[in-house]
Amino acid sequence: MDPCWYVTASWGIHDERWTEALRAQGFDPRIISLERDGITIEQALQRLRESATEGDRSPVLAGPLTSVTAHLVGIPQRLVGLSWGFDLLDSAEVPVNLAQLDHLIVDSPASAAIAEAAGLPHERISQIYWGIDLDVFTADGPRADLTDLGVPAGLPTVLSLRAHEDLYRVGDLIEAWPAVLGHHEDAHLLIGNTGSLTNALTARAHELGIAGSVHFIDRIPEDDLPQLLRAASLYVSTSPVDGTSVTLLQAMACGCPVLVTDAPGNRHWIERGLGGYLFAPGNINELSHSINAALSESGRSHQQDMVEASLQAVESRADWKQNQQLLRTALAATVA
8 A cells, every 4th residue: 555644633524534535545544633643733744754854755645724734835745735625715815825735635616716726736636526425325214213302203303413613603503593483483403513612502592592492412423314314304504614515415415405505615516496505604584584495385395306406416426435536646646
C-alpha cells in the first residue's frame, strides 16, 4: 500500500469515512488528529518535517483549510488540501493561498468555483462528491418506532440531525417551531446530535413553551439512521454552509422528503420544487412556512414526485463506492 498522511483538526464520522476510503484505494494513512492526539498544529508541523528529514516524502492530505491546511504550507511533502465545505463557503476570504497547494479536493461545484476564482488551476482541483452506501440507505426497509423517542404513533414528525453549533443554525428550527404548531398542533420535532449549544437549545424550547413537542434524541448510531429517516415525515437542515451534506444524501436515499437551505452546495442536489424544498438561510418565517407546506395535505400529495427525483439524484451521483475511487486519481501525482 502507498503511504500517505492524513491530518485533521478533530476526529469524527467524516474523518473515519476519508481514512477508510484511503485504505480502500490502496493507501496506508498515518493519521494526525490535533484534538484526539492532544497536540498543536505546530507540533504536527514539526512531526511532518522530522519525517521528511528521515526520507519520508509521502503526500499529506490535510483539512479543514482554515485550521489545518493553511498552517502546513511549505512542508517538504506534497500538500493536498481537503476542503470541508464551510472553510470555503463560509469565509469572506479564501483561508489559504490555494496556489501554494499541490492539489485541492472539494466536495461541490460551488467550492470548486471559489478555488478556481482564487487562482488555483482547474487541473489541480479534484471534485469528489460525498456519497453514501446505497445498499444500506434505501427507501425500502424497516421504519423506526418513533414512540420509543416520545412521539405518539402516526403523528407528523420533523427530523434534524446537524451538530448543535453556531455554524449549523439548529436554533432557527426551534424559533420556527411555534409557527409550525400553529398550523399542525400535533406535529413533533426530533433534534438529533449534540454540541456546545445543546443546553441552550433545550432551554429555549422550554422558554417558548414547545418542549412537549420537541425531543432531543442525542447522536444516532449510523446503523440506526436508515430506519429513522424512513419514519420521519420531513428531514430539515438549517445549515447555510454545506458543500455536499452526507445526511441530506442519506435522507434522500431513504425516501424522506427534505427541506434544506437555499445554498449553493444544496442546490447541486435539490432544485426548488424538484427533489425537495429550499428556504433562505436564516429566514425563520420562510422556514416555518416551508415546514407547514411540506406537512400539509397538498404538500404530501406532491412529495412522491420529489422523492423519486431525490432517489434518481443519489443513485446517479452519490454512490460512495464509486466516488471514493477518485481519491486514487487525486493523489496519484503526489505519490513518489
